[in-house]
Amino acid sequence: MTAPRKVRFNASNSYNANFAGRTALYRLFTSDGALLYVGITCNLDQRLAKHTLEKLWWHQVARMTVEWRATRAEALQAEEIAEREEHPRFCDTRRLGGGWTRHARRSDPALQQQILDTADELRKAVLEGRFQAGELLRERRVAEAYGISIAMTRSALGVLTQERLVGSVTNGFLVRPLG
Structure with a gap:
């Protein structure tokens, strides 16, 4: 990253x-x-x-x-x-x-791969407990920490939302309890 x-x-x-x-x-x-x-x-x-x-x-x-x-x-x-x-x-x-x-948005495969790579890193952080259940992940803070755009952060966290590791709330994404 x-x-x-x-x-x-x-x-x-x-x-x-x-x-x-x-x-x-x-x-x-x-x-x-x-x-x-x-x-x-x-x-x-x-x-x-x-x-x-x-x-x-x-x-x-x-x-x-x-x-x-x-x-x-x-x-x-x-x-x-x-x-x-x-x-x-x-x-x-x-x-x-x-x-x-x-x-007409032009999709760049390298950006799509970076979204997936970021989702992998975020998933690992959740599964390893670096993000605790109930912790609020704010898009801007995550974007700054990973050196990516807010839109890319939102997409990566969207992957984790589909996997039910986080849930979308009004002011960010909430880490769900594991298990």
């Missing part, structure tokens, strides 16, 4: 405040420079916070670049060109006629 690390971008001072009314085209890269994702937003803080919760690949992000466009239409066009020509590893939107979009 990768060593835990936090990737945090605080765009409020350097980006959002200086570019009110404009749209950002942003690119997210791995530490070795591979392009993970291209997106657009008018509020980087909000979008990046959402990515930390929803993107299985978020833990791979090491660097971000931002280009500001005068209009959303200009940013959309630049995003489409970037997706077509730069081939990001993950691409959430495919443009349809009339400006509508639909989400």
